[in-house]
Amino acid sequence: MWECPDFYPVSIDGKNGVDTSSLDKFTKHVLKASFDSSDHYVLGNYTAVTDNFSVDTDFLDNGSDLRYDYGNFYASKTFFDSAKKRRILWAWIQESDSTTDDIKKDWSGLQSFPRSILLSKTGKQLIQWPVEEIEKQxxxxxxxxxxxxxxxxxxxxxxxxxxxxxxxxxxxxxxxxxxxxxxxxxxxxxxxxxxxxxxxxxxxxxxxxxxxxxxxxxxxxxxxxxxxxxxxxxxxxxxxxxxxxxxxxxxxxxxxxxxxxxxxxxxxxxxxxxxxxxxxxxxxxxxxxxxxxxxxxxxxxxxxxxxxxxxxxxxxxxxxxxxxxxxxxxxxxxxxxxxxxxxx
Structure with a gap:
């Protein structure tokens, strides 16, 4: 079962994020899905006229296992920050203890640090980094x-x-x-x-x-x-x-x-x-x-x-x-x- 799908463009020059509606030749597209307790993604080319998404490698195909995060990180979503021309990624960090402990604490789960997300220089994977505002702390x-x-x-x-x-x-x-x-x-x-x-x-x-x-x-x-x-x-x-x-x-x-x-x-x-x-x-x-x-x-x-x-x-x-x-x-x-x- 797939949850929390996300579909968005990334610039092939890897310098800035791009608006969700961007469809020019200088972008690739990311399709992300949450399943098996992880957030997996694939890269490919999207053609709006035919509504066709041609992937470089499919999910878990040929040993490919591209994930946002290989740990406790799930149900993520991105948005485009037009002020700073960057795409921001958020995710849900689940608890690792019991439901009983969650009830005692009166809360469960927390939000990840926000990350900027870009395409790598090789074009084969995404690069993530904590947003610069964290450095002010x-x-x-x-x-x-x-x-x-x-x-x-x-x-x-x-x-x-x-x-x-x-x-x-x-x-x-x-x-x-x-x-x-x-x-x-x-x-x-x-x-x-x-x-x-x-x-x-x-x-x-x-x-x-x-x-x-x-x-x-x-x-x-x-x-x-x-x-x-x-x-x-x-x-x-x-x-x-x-x-x-x-x-x-x-x-x-x-x-x-x-x-x-x-x-x-x-x-x-x-x-x-x-x-x-x-x-x-x-x-x-x-x-x-x-x-x-x-x-x-x-x-x-x-x-x-x-x-x-x-x-x-x-x-x-x-x-x-x-x-x-x-x-x-x-x-x-x-x-x-x-x-x-x-x-x-």
């Missing part, structure tokens, strides 16, 4: 460059509020030739991430960040990468591992994964994660793969939450740059005292 900043992460090491990123943060980090490695071989049977990235969690060492990776972590790392939500070799080329796997996100037994602790179109020989492996108490939205490869996690830590809350960079691989990786910011708290206005109706 940044406060205290911690940053550094060219930090070596030894194999098996963990580095605390201190000086910010780790329970509510915006983190940007880029990695590189001079040991890529040592990357593990990619088994031809490893075609399902989520299954591969489930088998090779953040605690399972490889040659190049896992490396990344530990978000919403307790001081002793009993609780942690890990967002990380692994690099593999295949036919003289490299394959980058991005994972979001919730298996140790909470001491509580009830919530689902799904591990998500996606292969990401990065050539680590010629570009950094980048990650941006928006952390907000019980949600971590991560953008790999400058938005080429996105994974949203919904977590319920018991220890790693408020000022007891910590942020770390880590490398559980055999070989060293380098943090080229890291920037992390505390984020402003939401200003919540209570409407508990309702006004009495005025009778004329």
């Amino acid at each position: 940044r406060t205290v900043n911690v940053s550094f460059k060219n930090k070596e992460l030894k194999g098996g090491s963990v580095l605390e990123i201190s000086g910010i509020t780790a329970s509510q943060a915006d983190v940007e980090v880029s990695f590189n490695s001079s040991n890529l030739k040592e990357a593990d071989l990619l088994d031809p049977s490893w075609v399902d990235p989520q299954l591969l991430c489930s088998q090779k969690t953040a605690s399972v060492g490889g040659n190049i990776g896992p490396f990344g960040i530990l978000a919403l972590a307790s001081k002793d790392l009993t609780e942690q939500t890990s967002i990380f990468f692994r690099v593999f070799r295949r036919n003289d080329k490299y394959v980058v796997l991005m994972c979001s591992d919730q298996s140790r996100s909470s001491l509580e037994e009830g919530p689902k602790k799904t591990i998500y994964g996606a292969f990401i179109d990065i050539d680590p020989l010629n570009e950094m492996i980048s990650l941006r994660s928006l952390i907000d108490h019980s949600i971590v939205e991560s953008f790999g490869g400058e938005g080429r793969a996105c994974i949203t996690a919904r977590v319920y830590p018991k220890l790693a809350i408020d000022n007891q939450a910590y942020l770390y960079a880590f490398n559980n691989g055999t070989f060293d990786v380098n943090i080229s740059t890291l920037n992390a910011w505390s984020m402003k708290k939401a200003h919540i206005v209570s409407f508990t005292k309702r006004r009495k109706p005025h009778l004329n």
Whole structure:
């Protein structure tokens, strides 16, 4: 069953969003549908005269699995912001605990951070990035460059509020030739991430960040990468591992994964994660793969939450740059005292 379909044009130059009615030769069209708990999409060419949509690849066809987000992200919708010439994407982030817990909380689900959405330079996928207004919520900043992460090491990123943060980090490695071989049977990235969690060492990776972590790392939500070799080329796997996100037994602790179109020989492996108490939205490869996690830590809350960079691989990786910011708290206005109706 399909839900929440969306159909809209994207510019082939990838610089700006375009109005929904745009039909010129410089656009492709996106058809998105929500099913199997994910938001899938295909790209193609739309001919208005014949009302024909010719797709590049069909949904889940020939191993194609294009999704907005490979995590907890559903029922999305886009709109065109004519003032800033951009297309904005919103989605529903579901709970991962029980209905009973939802009733106790008296609420269920939340809205994702708004994202801008463009066509990639290759024309083969969409690129997503948090809207620029989110950067106005940044406060205290911690940053550094060219930090070596030894194999098996963990580095605390201190000086910010780790329970509510915006983190940007880029990695590189001079040991890529040592990357593990990619088994031809490893075609399902989520299954591969489930088998090779953040605690399972490889040659190049896992490396990344530990978000919403307790001081002793009993609780942690890990967002990380692994690099593999295949036919003289490299394959980058991005994972979001919730298996140790909470001491509580009830919530689902799904591990998500996606292969990401990065050539680590010629570009950094980048990650941006928006952390907000019980949600971590991560953008790999400058938005080429996105994974949203919904977590319920018991220890790693408020000022007891910590942020770390880590490398559980055999070989060293380098943090080229890291920037992390505390984020402003939401200003919540209570409407508990309702006004009495005025009778004329």
